[in-house]
Amino acid sequence: QQQVKQSPQSLIVQKGGISIINCAYENTAFDYFPWYQQFPGKGPALLIAIRPDVSEKKEGRFTISFNKSAKQFSLHIMDSQPGDSATYFCAASMSNTGNQFYFGTGTSLTVIP
Amino acid sequence: NAGVTQTPKFRVLKTGQSMTLLCAQDMNHEYMYWYRQDPGMGLRLIHYSVGEGTTAKGEVPDGYNVSRLKKQNFLLGLESAAPSQTSVYFCASSSPGQFVYGYTFGSGTRLTVV
Numbered sequence: 001q002q003q004v005k006q007s008p009q010s011l012i013v014q015k016g017g018i019s020i021i022n023c024a025y026e027n028t029a030f031d032y033f034p035w036y037q038q039f040p041g042k043g044p045a046l047l048i049a050i051r052p053d054v055s056e057k058k059e060g061r062f063t064i065s066f067n068k069s070a071k072q073f074s075l076h077i078m079d080s081q082p083g084d085s086a087t088y089f090c091a092a093s094m095s096n097t098g099n100q101f102y103f104g105t106g107t108s109l110t111v112i113p
Numbered sequence: 114n115a116g117v118t119q120t121p122k123f124r125v126l127k128t129g130q131s132m133t134l135l136c137a138q139d140m141n142h143e144y145m146y147w148y149r150q151d152p153g154m155g156l157r158l159i160h161y162s163v164g165e166g167t168t169a170k171g172e173v174p175d176g177y178n179v180s181r182l183k184k185q186n187f188l189l190g191l192e193s194a195a196p197s198q199t200s201v202y203f204c205a206s207s208s209p210g211q212f213v214y215g216y217t218f219g220s221g222t223r224l225t226v227v
Contacts, residue, residue, distance in 0.1 A: 002155075009153070034215045043117075043203050043218030044156070089155060099144050099207045100171070101216065105155040 003027060004092050006104025013111050019077040021107045023090035026071065030092040034101070035064065035075050038087045047088070048075070080111045116140070119204050119219035126194045126226045134189040134222050136204030144207045145187035146171075146216070147179060149200040156203065162187055194226045 006023045013019045023033075034049035050057045050064040050073065057064045063076040077084055090104040117138045126132055136145065146161040148171075158171030162181040176198060178190045187206075191198060201223050205216035 006155070036215070041220070043205075043220050044216075045218065046215040049215060099209065099216070100146075100158060100161060101156075102158075103148075103156040105153055 002105065003102035004090055004104045006090050006107060008107060009105070010108040011110070013080045013109065015080065015082060015111055015113050017080050017111075019075075019080045019084070019109055019111070021075045021088055021090070021109070022072065023074065023092075023104050024070075024072045025092050025102075027092070027094075028071070029094050030102075031095050032093045033064070033066065033073050034091050034093075035062075036089040036091065036103075038089065038106075044089055077109075080109075082111045082113055085109055085111050117204055117206055117217050117219035119202075119222050121222060122220070123223050124225070126191075126224065128194060128196060128226060130194050131190070131192050132194065132224075133191075134202055134204075134224075136187045136189070136206075136219060138185055138187075138204075138206040138217070140206060140208070140217065141184070142206035142208045142217070143184075144209065145181065146205045146207075147177070147187065147189045148203045148205065149173065150203060150221075151200050159189065159202075194224075196226045198224065199226045200224060 035047045036044035037047040038044040061078045066073045088107045091101040093101045120135045147159040148156040160179040162168045165184045180188045204219040
């Protein structure tokens, strides 16, 4: 059973556009929600993360929006660039379980010039 | 460079063969993990360790064994490989005092079982 559900599976965006990836979870014990970025042939790398006590976190062109009551969170990439083309994974974790993360199924983002 | 190193990077096995994947980290992290990545399935946790000499099962542990004899190393073993174990395997590490930094992942091992 997938603990974290991610959509869409793939996304194509024009350069300069906004990319939006959505995730949903059921377990209210999750208290940490990171996003990872993975380029082909590489391991995932932490992009940005949020805790449920805030509704939004922004780092440069990347923003996480968090809706605790709906148990949903999303990644917004503003002014998308071809270099952003990668696979993005959302994840969730409970801080008292050995930092064990549950990952979404991934979104393949392609930004076309 | 500091980080997580996985060996080998590629391997082809015949059904029934055994092998060990090695993960080494030089960041003095307490926690280490083995994930497998399959198309449309995301990353699924196989086994993890919260310290030297300790291991625990993740979501998909069947067919795998692990050992953490030294803090810096985490070994993943396949005793009798099956085609269903064809996947990309990632090792990761983290520290309980650096939770917000998430995982540091290795670059992966692509395993094909024929």
